Amino acid sequence: TCSTIDDLGYTSFEEVTCGDDADVKDQDPRSFLIFRLTYLFITLVVMLADGLQGTHLYVLYESYGFSVASLYSLGFFTGAVTAPFTGQFIDRFGRKKSALLYCALEVAINQLEQYPFLAGLVTSRVVGGVTTNLLNIVFEAWVDTEYRIRRLPEEKYEIIMRDSVIVSNLAAIASGCLSHLLAETLGPVGPFEGAVTSTAVAFAMIFIMWGENYGKHSESDEHQTFSSYEGWKDTLKFIKSDTRVLRMCLIQGFSLGSLHIFIFLWSPLLKEFAEGASLAGKTQLLGMDEHNAPAYGLIFGAYMAAGVLGGFCSPIFRKFVSLLMSPLSKASGAKTAVVHGEENGMLRSMDVEFQSALCYFFCSVLLLTPCFMSASNEHAFSVSLFLFVAYEFMVGIYSPCEGVIRSIYIPSDSRGAIMAIPTVIVNMAVAFAVVSTEAVSKQTSLAFVSLLLAAAGCLQLSLISKSDWLCISEWLGHAKSCSLQHICLLGHSVKDMILATGEIMHCGYKLSEGYDLEDD
Numbered sequence: 001t002c003s004t005i006d007d008l009g010y011t012s013f014e015e016v017t018c019g020d021d022a023d024v025k026d027q028d029p030r031s032f033l034i035f036r037l038t039y040l041f042i043t044l045v046v047m048l049a050d051g052l053q054g055t056h057l058y059v060l061y062e063s064y065g066f067s068v069a070s071l072y073s074l075g076f077f078t079g080a081v082t083a084p085f086t087g088q089f090i091d092r093f094g095r096k097k098s099a100l101l102y103c104a105l106e107v108a109i110n111q112l113e114q115y116p117f118l119a120g121l122v123t124s125r126v127v128g129g130v131t132t133n134l135l136n137i138v139f140e141a142w143v144d145t146e147y148r149i150r151r152l153p154e155e156k157y158e159i160i161m162r163d164s165v166i167v168s169n170l171a172a173i174a175s176g177c178l179s180h181l182l183a184e185t186l187g188p189v190g191p192f193e194g195a196v197t198s199t200a201v202a203f204a205m206i207f208i209m210w211g212e213n214y215g216k217h218s219e220s221d222e223h224q225t226f227s228s229y230e231g232w233k234d235t236l237k238f239i240k241s242d243t244r245v246l247r248m249c250l251i252q253g254f255s256l257g258s259l260h261i262f263i264f265l266w267s268p269l270l271k272e273f274a275e276g277a278s279l280a281g282k283t284q285l286l287g288m289d290e291h292n293a294p295a296y297g298l299i300f301g302a303y304m305a306a307g308v309l310g311g312f313c314s315p316i317f318r319k320f321v322s323l324l325m326s327p328l329s330k331a332s333g334a335k336t337a338v339v340h341g342e343e344n345g346m347l348r349s350m351d352v353e354f355q356s357a358l359c360y361f362f363c364s365v366l367l368l369t370p371c372f373m374s375a376s377n378e379h380a381f382s383v384s385l386f387l388f389v390a391y392e393f394m395v396g397i398y399s400p401c402e403g404v405i406r407s408i409y410i411p412s413d414s415r416g417a418i419m420a421i422p423t424v425i426v427n428m429a430v431a432f433a434v435v436s437t438e439a440v441s442k443q444t445s446l447a448f449v450s451l452l453l454a455a456a457g458c459l460q461l462s463l464i465s466k467s468d469w470l471c472i473s474e475w476l477g478h479a480k481s482c483s484l485q486h487i488c489l490l491g492h493s494v495k496d497m498i499l500a501t502g503e504i505m506h507c508g509y510k511l512s513e514g515y516d517l518e519d520d
Contacts, residue, residue, distance in 0.1 A: 032152050036160060039143050040167045042205050046103075047168040049198035050135065051175030051300070052182075052191045053110055058267045059296065060188040064116040071125050072264055073434040078129030080427035086133040087235070087420030091215025095142035096206065102134040103203035110196045114189040129427065136256070136426070137419045140164075144407060145213045161403030162311060169307035169396060176301025183297060191297075235418055245418070247459050248409045252402055253425025254456040255360065258449045259395060260426060261433045262367070265449070266388055269370065269442050270294040273381035282378045287385045299385065303392040310396020314355075317397055321355045352401040352408075353463050359398035360457035366391045368450040371443045 061068040090098045109124035109131065143164075147157060175191075182190030239245045270287070271294055277285060278292045287302075289295040370384040410418045429452065433445050 031150065032156055035147070035150060035152060036163065038209050039160065040163055042202060042209065043139065043164050044167050044171045045198055045202040045205060046135075046139070047171035048175050048178075049106065049110075049195045049202060051172040051304070052179050052195040052198060053113070054175075054263065054300075056179055056183055056188050056191045056296065057113075058264070059183075060113065060192070061121070063188050064121070066118060066121065067438075069434050069437050071121055073431045074122065075125040075129040075132065076260075076427040076431035076434065078126045078427075079133050080129075080424055080431060082130050083133050083420045083423040083427060085420075086130070086423065087137060087418065090134070090138050090141060094212045094214055095138055095145065096210045096212040098134060098138045099142065099206050099210070100203060102131055102138060103199050103206065105131045105134075106199045107196050107203070110192045110199065114192050132427075133420075133423050136423055140403070140406070141215075141419070142210070142213060145215075146211065149213060157407065158400065158404050161407075162314060162400040164403070165396060165399040166308050166311040169304040169311060172304030173301045173308065176297045176299070176304060178297075179300070180295065180297025235420070239418065239421065242409075244463055245409050246421075247463060248405060249418070249421040250425065251356075251456045251459045252406070253422035254429070254452045254459075255398070255402065256422060257426040257429035257433075258363075258367075258452045258456075260430045261445065261449050261452075262388075262391070264430070264434055265437075265442050265446055266299075267294070267296060269446065270299070270381060270385065270388075272375045272442070273373075273377075273384055276375040277378050277381045279376065282381075285382055287381070294381075302389055306389045306393040307396035307399075310393040311400060312396075313393075314397045314400050318351060318355055318401075321358070322351045352404050353460055356398045356401045356405065357457045357460035357464075359394045359401075360453045360460060363391050363394045363398075364450045364453040364457065366394070367446055367453065371447045371450070373443075 057072070058068055061071055093101075105127055109127050112120040112124040143160060147160065178194060179191035182194050184190075186193060239249065274285075274288060274292060274294050277283075283292050287295060287299055366387045369387055370380070373380040373384065406419070433448055436448070437445050
């Protein structure tokens with residue numbers, strides 16, 4: 001199965017099969033429900049483990065007395081180096097086995113991070129760079145291919161993407177609250193002990209519930225020799241053949257990189273702002289604990305709650321964007337086409353792309369605002385916390401769109417290999433930004449995040465076709481025309497009211513002077 005984009009900017013999924021059952025699809029709603037619940041339950045456990053150790057990583061390293069930025073960036077440098085080979089490895093080794101490997105490695109590194117030994121922490125960060133690549137690629141690669149293999153309804157694919165975002169955020173909410181309790185009870189290592197248990201459960205569930213699938217170079221290709229270098233070369237050749245794929249890789253690399261940098265920056269930034277608020281006499285603000293420090297676990301849970309709400313609001317926002325992008329007349333440049341992908345059987349790639357672009361620009365503004373706030377400002381903590389929660393809300397809105405866009409541009413049999421490109425971008429951007437915090441302020445680094453999101457928005461707009469820009473132009477022209485008509489009508493109404501008021505005042509004046517109005 002692969003997806004194609006025609007000249008009008010519409011997307012269709014093409015089923016490449018053979019045999020008598022080529023047109024047979026599994027229409028049993030129970031099959032989709034079972035597949036959906038199985039995948040989402042595993043996603044819930046995996047993301048719960050990831051969230052548990054993510055909430056207190058900065059605090060743990062700081063308590064050990066080591067350079068947080070150096071350790072944190074080390075994992076992303078490793079990820080950048082190994083990313084070109086990770087996608088090929090996943091496609092050839094098998095997505096299920098790769099997911100099991102991810103769980104095993106995560107158990108090991110979460111154990112190492114519980115001890116204040118530099119060698120163990122360095123090892124955990126190096127291995128963590130590899131596991132981050134696996135997490136970003138393997139689970140979506142598995143579900144995309146397995147969904148096609150089982151021939152489930154194509155129009156429901158976006159439901160899986162949307163629900164995976166919501167479930168991930170729900171898991172993160174739970175991990176924020178749970179990590180707060182574990183940290184209060186067991187100290188900074190408590191969340192990491194919880195992550196070990198959750199990852200072990202995920203390992204068992206994947207081993208029992210998942211089937212194996214591969215990319216286009218699988219174990220069945222017995223007579224085919226294929227090296228990682230050749231696969232990487234083929235991947236680059238495919239990306240060069242279509243600049244839209246390259247731009248998509250850059251866009252999603254920038255957006256995901258921005259999110260990872262934000263994850264590193266929000267804790268120290270809020271800590272600085274909380275100290276400034278305390279010095280200004282503002283204590284026990286919303287988001288602070290009893291020591292007037294940020295309640296990291298609860299704040300992380302609030303971020304994820306905002307992401308869940310954004311995921312639920314994403315379809316509503318999509319309907320508005322679809323209305324905006326729809327042609328108002330048959331004479332407009334854009335034409336309708338019957339394609340698969342949404343509940344009504346229609347999907348235009350421009351709808352999800354325009355929605356993503358709007359979100360990227362708005363997120364850029366949200367994260368740029370705290371850069372101009374002084375740490376001594378008594379309102380800096382509360383305002384920044386609100387803006388950060390709003391940013392996570394927007395992430396919840398655009399994340400389902402990114403999953404659909406990947407399905408549009410990337411064939412499922414090469415998902416792992418091609419998704420390695422954004423992973424390289426993510427790791428390089430995060431490593432650069434984190435290391436730069438040793439030389440520049442964290443607010444300057446946050447401004448860099450804002451710049452990445454603005455660049456992602458511009459690149460996303462470049463993918464919109466001329467026909468769809470004509471739709472937008474026609475819609476704006478129609479809106480302008482209607483607005484002018486309403487303004488003219490309002491002007492005439494105001495004029496009539498003024499004239500009527502003048503007549504009334506004139507009559508009142510005559511009555512006061514003793515004139516007989518009937519004589520007039």
